[in-house]
Amino acid sequence: MRFFRFLIILFFIALHQVSIAQTLPDGVKQPRILILLDGSSSMVQPWSKDATRFKTAGRIITSLMDSIYRLNDQVEFALRVYGHQYPVQENNCYDTKQEVMFSKNNLTQMTLRLAALHPMGVSPIAFSLKEAAEMDLTDELHNAYSIVLITDGGESCNGNICDVVKTLLDKKIDFKPYILSLVDYKPLQKEYECLGSYLTASNEPQIGTAIETIMESYRKVLTLPNIVSKPVPAALSPTPKPGLITPPKVIIAPPPPIQKDTFSSVTSQPTTTFKQEPIVAHAPTTVPLLAKEIIFPVPLFPSLRYFPVYFATPSYKKVPVPRFTPIQPEPIPVVPTAPAPVVAAPKPTPPPAPKPTPPPAPKPTPKPTKPPVVIAPPPQKPKEAPFTIETEDAQETTVEVYFTDGHGKFFSSTPQLIFSDAHSGATIQKFYRTVDASGNPDPQNIKAGTFNITTLGKSLTLMKNVTITEKKKNKVIVKVSNGSLKFVYAGNPKRAVEEYEAVITKRFDGRVPAIRQHCNVELEYTPGNYYGEINTLPVTRFNTDIDFGGETVIEVPEAGFLQLDNPNNYKRVVLYYPLGDKYLSFYTADIANNPKPEKLDLLPGVYEAHYIKTPNIPYSKETIVPFRVTSNKLTNVTLE
Incomplete structure (x- = not known):
């Protein structure tokens, strides 16, 4: 057994030396x-x-x-x-x-x-x-x-x-x-x-x-380099060669012989005789047989009892019925009527003489007033944008307008495009830019020439002297910038909107995460449709389109101030705001054991305060206090 263990150890040592010998050549990384x-x-x-x-x-x-x-x-x-x-x-x-x-x-x-x-x-x-x-x-x-x-x-x-x-x-x-x-x-x-x-x-x-x-x-x-196998060095001591093992001779003594039984003499016993008894035949006898007992079946149900039935018919006796004689009505007495008095007809009175009516006073003629002077906002000038043109051979003359940021990112906006003659300024063609599922613009048929292209909307971009080649697919690649979003107070744009924060989400694209934007900061967004929520009280929700190169402004009303006085130490008050034909709750205040009045900043509008005077009594009726909040003014509501 030790010999075989020794062979296994030598095998693994040789395998390890072979693996070490198979190394990459020098210089290979x-x-x-x-x-x-x-x-x-x-x-x-x-x-x-x-x-x-x-x-x-x-x-x-x-x-x-x-x-x-x-x-x-x-x-x-x-x-x-x-x-x-x-x-x-x-x-x-x-x-x-x-x-x-x-x-x-x-x-x-x-x-x-x-x-x-x-x-x-x-x-x-x-x-x-x-x-x-x-x-x-x-x-x-x-x-x-x-x-x-x-x-x-x-x-x-x-x-x-x-x-x-x-x-x-x-x-x-x-x-x-x-x-x-x-x-x-x-x-x-x-x-x-x-x-x-x-x-x-x-x-x-x-x-x-x-x-x-x-x-x-x-x-x-x-490619893997060829593995060079290095010779394995010889072992320090010679390895014994396997051979046949001859066991030593063992001398085994033969077994002792089996002893046989020996008998000295045989003695015979005397023979014994047996007498055979005679067979006796007995006379036949008669065996009595018992009669089999007959068992009659017992009925499962008891015998029925019969009762006599009598039929009797009642006898009716004739009873005399008294004859009915109707009562004769008494005659109605006739009351003598007196003759109606004759009333003389009234004499007609002459109508009063009409009073003279004064002539109507003349209406005052209004003084002519000057019409109010309406100052029209200055016309917005389109921003001129750089562009490049690529052409491909085609059977028709078409144009495709691409919008990019100049770094390989293309926008899928769909503004209206106006092609006007570069020399006369006359409008030649207008259409809305449409894109396919991959964001590539659909080709539009157009005649060859030199045009000025204007994009309408918030972006209002202008590309001058765009040459359209005949029988070519003309790709007009316009370099534009992202759009931006900012917030201002309605009626007070100079005041910074520092109190609120908005969460902006790009609609129809769940892969773009929501963005938190402080309302006093203007941020850039890729063109598209966005949904936002501002953490006003109640929450302001809006939906807007952001175009490339344009600025989108969201107006926020200036808030008013509400003070809730709780002299009777009521536990809770819930505020409601109107939405359509009903009121929805938007704020709950726990005001119990609060010595100071509750103060809140609310958007201007109509609200209701709901509270329960006896909350420990089941099915207690709510008390409703309507109130109105005005911008930059304090409104006091007392919970009586």
Whole structure:
């Protein structure tokens, strides 16, 4: 048994020495790929009918990792995301974080982490590259690094990508970086020339082409080198050779012989005789048989008893009935009537003489008044916006108008567009801009020429001298800015709205988180329809459209002041406000044992205070006190 244990130990020692001998050649580094992902607010826009840009980026990452793992399963991946922790209104240009650290076989971890992230902020790409160079690409002596950037736009924090590449990344990257753009926007390619190779993935075929391009570029670098097996050194002591074991001879004594029984003599016993008795036959006898007892069945029910039935008919006797004689009515006495008195007809009186009526006083003629002077607001001048034109061959002359922020982010607003002649100013054509499910504008037929294009609405943007080429698809790409939202007091715009805070939500898009905005701050929003709530008392709710380049103003009424006096120490009072044909409660105050009166700031309007004088008595009736609140004035309500 010890010999076999010794053989097993020698086997494992030899296996360990062989594994040590199979090492990578000198100079070969561990390949590592850092994926830098765009988590800005534009990534929630649709990439296709069924997926957003951020979801498509996650699918590209998992497909790329799976393809590279088939080539070399020892590659380590990491994930850094920017613009996903703070909303775009905060404009946080330091929003970047490593979400998945470098490790092998972390495809499942990468998938789960991508599913938990939500884009919402801005695009600090230059700062993210700087953080990646200083925090992620730290051990270039033992690792070979590369970067794959997946985005839909450019830098939005005024960072310089090329400076970061020259000062930090060039020394740390061993094989070619790639930039995958989810939108087909050619100006982005120039912005990323200094970082690496630019690939477009705006449709399904381009995704497959981009992954194949990256794989072919990385194939030579990621292919596993041949393993060189080094000879295993000989053991210090010779290993015994296995052989046949001859056991020693053992001499066994033969068993003793079996002893046989011996008899000295045999004695015979005398024989014994037996007498046989004769067989005696007995005479036949008679056996008496008993008669079988007959058992009669007993009825289950007792015998019925019969009772006599008698039928009797009553006898009727004739009874004499007295005869009825009707009573004769007495004659009605006749009362003698006296003759009616004759009344003489009244003599007619002559009508009074009419009094003379004075002539009507003349109506005073009003003095002519001057009409009030209405000062019309100055006409708003449209803002001139820069634009570019791209053309494609087509059978008809069409135009498509795109609105972008200049960093690859496009807006799906639908304003009315007016095409006027650039020389005469006459209106040639007007239509509302419509978009498809992916946010691309629908083409509109138009004749060739040079036009001035004006967008109506809050934005009021002007594009001068736009040339439309015949038999071409003309794409007019207009660079615009986001819209803004601010709050002012109605009738007092100079006073800052410092008392309140609003929660703003973009409607019809659950992927965009709600934004908290202080009402004394003006914030930018991407164009769209928004719903908001202001924490006034009662709550102010509103719905508004925000256009690009325009300013949306929400007016808030100035509040009044309410003082609740409680001399009888009632426990609770509930305030109601009118909504349609009924009142709804919006505030409950516990005022028991409070020596000071309750003071509140309420919006101007009509309200009701409900309270119960005897809360300990069941079904006690509420006492209702109506009151009105006026802006900047105090209203006293006493709970009597």
